[in-house]
Amino acid sequence: MDKRTTSASVVAELRDGMTVGIGGWGSRRKPMALVREILRSPLKDLTIVAYGGPDVGLLCAAGKVRKVIYGFVSLDSIPLEPHFRVARQTGTIEAAELDEGMLQWGLYAAALRLPFLPTRSGLGTDVLSINPDLRLVRSPYADGEELVAMPAIQLDAALVHMNRADARGNGQFLGPDPYFDDLFCMAAKRRFVSCEKIVETADLLKGGSVHTLKLNRSMVDAVIETPNGAHFTECPPDYGRDEAFQREYAATAKDLEAWQAFRARYLDLPSEEAYQAAVQARSARSEAKPSGVEQQARSARSEAKPSEVKKPGGAR
Amino acid sequence: MSSDVTRAEVCTVAVADGFRGDGEVLASAFGTVPAIALRLAKLSFEPDLLMTDGVAFLRADVPSIDGGTEGEAVVEGWLPFRSVFDLLWSGRRHVVMVASQIDRHGNHNFACIGDHRKPRAQLLGMRGAPGNTINHPTSYWVPSHSPKVFVEKVDVVSGVGYDRATALGERSARFHEIRRVVSNLAVLDFAGPDRRMRLVSVHPGVSVDEVVESTGFELVIDGEVPETRRPTAAELALIRERLDPAGARDKEVKV
Numbered sequence: 001m002d003k004r005t006t007s008a009s010v011v012a013e014l015r016d017g018m019t020v021g022i023g024g025w026g027s028r029r030k031p032m033a034l035v036r037e038i039l040r041s042p043l044k045d046l047t048i049v050a051y052g053g054p055d056v057g058l059l060c061a062a063g064k065v066r067k068v069i070y071g072f073v074s075l076d077s078i079p080l081e082p083h084f085r086v087a088r089q090t091g092t093i094e095a096a097e098l099d100e101g102m103l104q105w106g107l108y109a110a111a112l113r114l115p116f117l118p119t120r121s122g123l124g125t126d127v128l129s130i131n132p133d134l135r136l137v138r139s140p141y142a143d144g145e146e147l148v149a150m151p152a153i154q155l156d157a158a159l160v161h162m163n164r165a166d167a168r169g170n171g172q173f174l175g176p177d178p179y180f181d182d183l184f185c186m187a188a189k190r191r192f193v194s195c196e197k198i199v200e201t202a203d204l205l206k207g208g209s210v211h212t213l214k215l216n217r218s219m220v221d222a223v224i225e226t227p228n229g230a231h232f233t234e235c236p237p238d239y240g241r242d243e244a245f246q247r248e249y250a251a252t253a254k255d256l257e258a259w260q261a262f263r264a265r266y267l268d269l270p271s272e273e274a275y276q277a278a279v280q281a282r283s284a285r286s287e288a289k290p291s292g293v294e295q296q297a298r299s300a301r302s303e304a305k306p307s308e309v310k311k312p313g314g315a316r
Numbered sequence: 317m318s319s320d321v322t323r324a325e326v327c328t329v330a331v332a333d334g335f336r337g338d339g340e341v342l343a344s345a346f347g348t349v350p351a352i353a354l355r356l357a358k359l360s361f362e363p364d365l366l367m368t369d370g371v372a373f374l375r376a377d378v379p380s381i382d383g384g385t386e387g388e389a390v391v392e393g394w395l396p397f398r399s400v401f402d403l404l405w406s407g408r409r410h411v412v413m414v415a416s417q418i419d420r421h422g423n424h425n426f427a428c429i430g431d432h433r434k435p436r437a438q439l440l441g442m443r444g445a446p447g448n449t450i451n452h453p454t455s456y457w458v459p460s461h462s463p464k465v466f467v468e469k470v471d472v473v474s475g476v477g478y479d480r481a482t483a484l485g486e487r488s489a490r491f492h493e494i495r496r497v498v499s500n501l502a503v504l505d506f507a508g509p510d511r512r513m514r515l516v517s518v519h520p521g522v523s524v525d526e527v528v529e530s531t532g533f534e535l536v537i538d539g540e541v542p543e544t545r546r547p548t549a550a551e552l553a554l555i556r557e558r559l560d561p562a563g564a565r566d567k568e569v570k571v
Contacts, residue, residue, distance in 0.1 A: 025397060051397075070441065071441060071442060071443060071444070072440060072441040072442070072443045073441065074440070079440065080438065080439065080440070084438065085437075085438040088428070088434070088435055088438035089434070089435060089436065089437065089438055090434075091433065091434035095432070095433075097427065097432070097441055097442050098442060099442050099443075099444060099445070099446035099447045100397075100401070100442070100443055100444045100447070101401040101404070101405065101444065101447040102446070102447070104398065104401055119405075119447075120405070120447075120450050120451060120488065120491075121405070121446050121447035121450060121451065122446045122447075122450075123446075123450050123476070123484055123488055123489075124446075124449075124450060124473070124476035124477075124480040124481060124483070124484050124488075124489070124492075125442070125445070125446040125449075125450075125473045125474060125475070125476055125480075126427075126432065126472045126473040126474070127442055127446050130432050130472075143487065144487075145487050145488060146484075146485075146487075146488055147488075176371050176372035176373065176394075176396070177371070177372040177396040177397060178396060178398075179396070179397060179398075180397070180398065
């Protein structure tokens with residue numbers, strides 16, 4: 001079956017109030033083209049489930065979000081996502097904050113169609129008071145240990161971004177970490193995979209070993225080719241993070257005017273193609289007139305191997 | 317040893333000493349001083365520690381904190397995030413986390429300041445702190461010791477303290493251990509009565525009074541408080557020439 005489609009038709013399937021899981025991690029391999037399509041849509045009141053990065057920040061800033069289920073929201077090289085901070089500090093979103101491992105467990109439980117999975121994580125902390133629906137469970141065996149019963153996090157839709165995919169929905173990551181994209185897909189009713197490039201099935205293994213084929217087609221409903229679609233997050237080995245762009249994005253959390261200018265320039269555009277053109281025009285401008293810092297960052301990026309492009313993540 | 321040792325260098329060996337006896341476990345360190353300390357421990361007295369590159373690889377060699385390495389980078393394993401979770405739930409790990417707030421029982425917060433529903437300041441979030449503290453040894457690093465950090469009561473508990481661990485019971489809390497707290501002023505642990513925070517040593521040039529004044533609760537102090545040990549000449553050479561030639565440590569610790 002040919003599952004190729006467009007971002008617009010994916011987002012047309014989503015409804016207000018849906019629970020949407022977004023793959024990737026922090027500012028790493030995020031399905032940003034699909035996120036931008038949501039930003040262009042009238043969707044609202046979404047519950048977002050994520051190891052959050054600018055996907056969460058942008059959706060919060062654009063007023064698309066009612067609730068976020070997360071372990072953290074970070075831009076990696078900028079530890080705190082500034083737009084998410086604003087949303088939290090002004091109380092515009094509901095925050096279901098979990099331990100990072102509990103989030104994995106909730107997705108895994110949903111993937112396996114289990115009501116919950118037990119874990120020690122969360123015991124003794126305010127994760128339990130922040131999420132008053134969480135329950136404990138006692139081991140039925142001789143040990144009788146009391147554990148957290150992490151409930152399944154069922155998703156209406158999952159959005160993930162791969163380096164490669166074929167038209168039938170087999171997805172391939174070529175970077176250092178698969179993150180939890182397979183679990184997001186398995187936990188969701190509808191599974192949408194954007195990718196840098198759609199290739200022939202027979203060509204998948206030309207790009208990487210069999211271990212990189214993390215998504216098989218039974219886990220995927222639709223495939224969308226979105227070159228540079230993870231921008232400005234990193235998508236190694238295809239590209240690193242656009243740190244200069246990320247800094248510009250982060251700075252707009254400080255005042256409304258800057259945010260509105262950013263929106264007008266990059267987000268309130270008719271299409272992903274228009275966004276990519278605006279990004280290209282931006283880098284052409286800074287090529288012509290590079291500031292010291294940006295020039296340094298650029299040369300560091302071009303010299304670094306993909307695995308060395310990023311700074312260490314936060315506290316995991 | 318030279319007399320021009322900086323406070324950051326004293327802190328570095330104090331954090332490094334916390335890894336003594338760990339053996340073959342994953343050591344994770346957040347903050348500049350802990351990152352140097354972990355590398356120092358691995359190069360000096362805990363050669364079997366495992367270390368990631370902050371991405372998804374275990375590194376057999378020991379790069380400087382800005383990524384420089386003497387030879388080729390040597391990858392000895394693959395540790396994507398899901399394997400990190402498996403490993404830390406299995407207990408073979410010691411983490412050093414930064415504390416935005418910590419109380420006398422070792423309850424830790426770096427999630428947010430204020431009411432969680434609408435915080436005055438959203439910080440890192442829970443991240444891995446709940447799972448870390450209930451599953452394997454944890455230490456804390458506080459670059460700026462003050463009553464705002466060492467508080468009577470933390471706003472949100474992201475890391476489990478000893479009072480809460482005790483309340484969970486022996487079975488649930490059997491893997492809970494807070495090894496030590498190192499600040500820019502002192503080394504502390506939880507060997508006080510009822511596992512309350514105890515002043516272990518003060519860094520050279522710091523008085524006990526200064527630590528007491530900078531702490532928002534009553535510390536356990538028994539008898540004469542010794543001075544934190546100073547780095548050896550070999551340790552200083554590693555810190556200065558090999559691990560942090562740019563001197564990032566002295567920017568994190570302001571005295």
